[in-house]
Amino acid sequence: MFIRNETFYSFRKNYPIISGLIVIHFLLFLWINLSLWTNGLIPFGRTIMQWGVGNNGAVAAGEYWRLITPIFLHQGTGHVLFNSFSLILFGPALEKMLGKPKFITVYIATGILANIATFLLTGPFYTHLGASGAIFGLFGVYLYMVINRKDLIDAANAQIITVILVIGVIMTFINPGINIIAHLFGLIAGAVIAPLFLKKARPFYMHTFEPAKNREVTFNPNRWRKRRIIPTRTIFRLIGWIFLFLVIAGIISRLF
Template identity: 50%
Template structure:
């Protein structure tokens, strides 16, 4: 469930929302922090979270900070969390419900930050509140929908959730976005999990295989060899190669 066994091509096809969010994080970082383009920096200033400006009527700042990050390390680790924990939930909920849950949790995280200190000029940004909303849905599963998650994955999610929550108390971390994002995800879970089914990569592959066959029927005697080549070890190496590259790049990014 949380081990990525898809090829890079499969990942993009099976999980378009998660893929799009990760791409958006990295593109915005590239434009604002790396290239430092004027229009991109202006966009970041327009969208960054500032509670005092929200109080002044700039309500879009409850939404836009979800997609902005402070440096590559910040963008990468939130994107990495999405890559690990988002795909299963996207397939279980579907694209529309997953998007709704993600935005709802992120907005609740920013709204909670605003309500705690509405006069603050301290900027805040990042997808952490929305990602903790994903954890909130999983925690709801562990407590109330055990038919959707097995014991092994329940242990994984609880351990990582506890570690992530403890680390939220480090200096410079917006603990309120994490806490309220978690609450938002947990609160909306009963709605988005209605009619949900447990995650199965085999079922996902079968679904897309049927979709392909419905549009075009063809016989390829090398079909299974190609599947092993592109959907197996080599495919996983591509995905993890990208992840390792981003880790190294993020480390260098701290010294730029």
């Protein structure tokens, strides 16, 4: 479910919603930042940021579109890369299992609910942007599957998503500048609405996939050599050490 081995062509064909979201992320990111870097040579970049960023005071004044637009906006390079990479890893299985209309509905709905919670539970001058609330909404759907729909996710993938979710929540409280409310309420929103969207869902492996484009067949002299298979336990141990390192790095950066 979470191992990506598609080509660019097959990924785009199999997961059009996620592909579209990634394009929107980077187009808006480049548009805004190129406009800032060129001092307005590329028009409307500042306008997009000013009118799209989440702003509690503006929402209170009736600018309700700001509950939606922050989901698609990112400013820092690390921010857009991390959220887009998370979407590429964890979105495809849900896009297939839910179907395109339900997937985009869950994504947008959990993002909006996370932003509503941010508006209600933070100060009047609080500003925010990013897709993290919607991505944690997807994690909330997985959390519901792990707990109540074990027919949709096998034990190995359930373990992977549980580890990543725990680390994600820990990093939410450790790293500065993160919208904690959006992360937590995005997660809760995803878990709450999951039963409505998973009624007719089928496991990921039962879906059909667009194959990669045919390529010229070439002879590989090593094709019959026995491949070395890495034990699952070793993979999980490696993932655990990597995330432990990230947690320690986050704690140190918070202290200093």
